[in-house]
Amino acid sequence: MKRITAQGFTVRVGEIELAGERRRGDGPVIVLLHAGVADRRSWRAVADALAVGGADVVSYDRRGCGETPAPSPDFSHLDDLTRVLDVVTGEPAWLVGSSMGGALALDAALAAPDRVAGLVLIAPAVSGQPEPDLAELDPDSRRIIEAMGAADESGDLAEMARLEVLLWLDGPSGPEGRVGGAARELALAMSATILAAGLPEDAGQSDIDTWSRIEEIRAPASVTWGDRDVPFGIATSRTVAERLPALRATEILTGTAHLPYLEQPDAVAAIIARASSPLGA
Numbered sequence: 029m030k031r032i033t034a035q036g037f038t039v040r041v042g043e044i045e046l047a048g049e050r051r052r053g054d055g056p057v058i059v060l061l062h063a064g065v066a067d068r069r070s071w072r073a074v075a076d077a078l079a080v081g082g083a084d085v086v087s088y089d090r091r092g093c094g095e096t097p098a099p100s101p102d103f104s105h106l107d108d109l110t111r112v113l114d115v116v117t118g119e120p121a122w123l124v125g126s127s128m129g130g131a132l133a134l135d136a137a138l139a140a141p142d143r144v145a146g147l148v149l150i151a152p153a154v155s156g157q158p159e160p161d162l163a164e165l166d167p168d169s170r171r172i173i174e175a176m177g178a179a180d181e182s183g184d185l186a187e188m189a190r191l192e193v194l195l196w197l198d199g200p201s202g203p204e205g206r207v208g209g210a211a212r213e214l215a216l217a218m219s220a221t222i223l224a225a226g227l228p229e230d231a232g233q234s235d236i237d238t239w240s241r242i243e244e245i246r247a248p249a250s251v252t253w254g255d256r257d258v259p260f261g262i263a264t265s266r267t268v269a270e271r272l273p274a275l276r277a278t279e280i281l282t283g284t285a286h287l288p289y290l291e292q293p294d295a296v297a298a299i300i301a302r303a304s305s306p307l308g309a
Contacts, residue, residue: 032079034072039088041111042103047095048088050116051079056145056304057121059112060087061129063287064153064229065192066218067094070126073293074300081301086116090129092227094218101231106135108232113143120145122304127261127286131155134268135234137245147249148303150296151261151286152268156237166259168200189219199256199285211290242271250277250303252296254284261286276303 035052038045049068058078060071068087075085090105092098109132113121122145125133130152137144162170172195179187193215198206205212251269253262269278279299281288289296 032076034075037115039108039112039115041108044091044097044099046088046091046108046112048086048112049075050087051075051083051085053079053082053084055082055084057084057086057117057119058300058304059109059116059121059123060085061109061123061125061132062087062090062093063127063129063196065196065222066126066215066287067221069094069214070218070287070290074289074297077294077297078300081297083301083304084117086112086121088112091232092225093222098225098227101228103232104234105132105232106139106234106236109136110140110143122146122148122300124148124150124300125152126150126289128153131233131238134238134242134245135236137247138236138238138241139234141246144247146247146304147245148300149249149251149265149268150288151253151257151265152251154239154242154264154268155234156239157264158239160260164260166200168202169195169258169260172200185220185223188223189216192219195258196286197290199254200258201256207285207291215287215290242268243273245272246274248274248276248303250279250299251275252279252281252288252299254281254286254288254291256283256285258286 034049036049062070067089071087078085089096123133130149131154133147135155176191194204197215249272251265253265284291
């Protein structure tokens with residue numbers, strides 16, 4: 029089997045350095061953008077599988093996640109991504125975005141369309157999307173989110189991490205511990221690091237109203253989600269897929285929640301490989 033070596037790198041933006049890693053290949057450049065409750069470690073099994081297939085795979089930790097520090101909240105994730113693209117490639121890249129990483133990918137497709145070869149969106153958030161009222165959510169999600177609010181108020185970071193993993197890894201319908209082993213340990217560790225950094229969730233977000241402008245995105249795109257995800261997130265994924273003009277495919281991963289690459293990395297890698305192939309097939 030082909031040996032895959034990840035090379036660490038840093039990209040300086042102002043006073044901080046974004047920590048990343050790259051698996052070099054002769055195929056398309058694929059930049060993996062992690063969820064808000066994760067960091068670049070969440071992609072490693074997917075990145076290895078893509079690199080075996082020849083892709084040139086890049087991932088990095090956004091500010092306040094993994095090994096990238098959290099300075100003052102006056103920055104732009106979009107500017108950071110643009111700087112990473114400047115460093116790793118002079119050609120348009122495929123952006124694979126999960127959750128908040130999906131929102132970042134969509135923003136980039138609007139702000140810098142010449143830098144984006146295509147999009148693979150995994151249960152994406154969307155900049156400018158109206159937030160649902162708590163009462164509008166399904167009972168399981170509402171119960172967990174209310175418990176998260178109480179934990180946040182009391183400053184119980186360990187309880188916050190536990191609840192985040194329950195919601196996003198297990199899925200709101202549970203049961204808690206549905207996903208165990210190394211995947212759960214990693215999810216808890218990533219969440220704990222982010223919570224300890226204390227960067228506000230809305231820090232670094234763009235001022236682009238992508239929700240109102242999805243139909244302007246011309247990059248070829250695929251949308252994927254897990255059938256155990258938060259129902260509001262599933263509805264968002266379906267809506268994004270319906271509104272993207274250059275949609276190539278939608279794929280539902282059965283038995284997974286919001287972070288399917290921690291449960292089924294080979295399946296997620298296969299979806300990305302199909303999407304980023306010349307014919308998207």
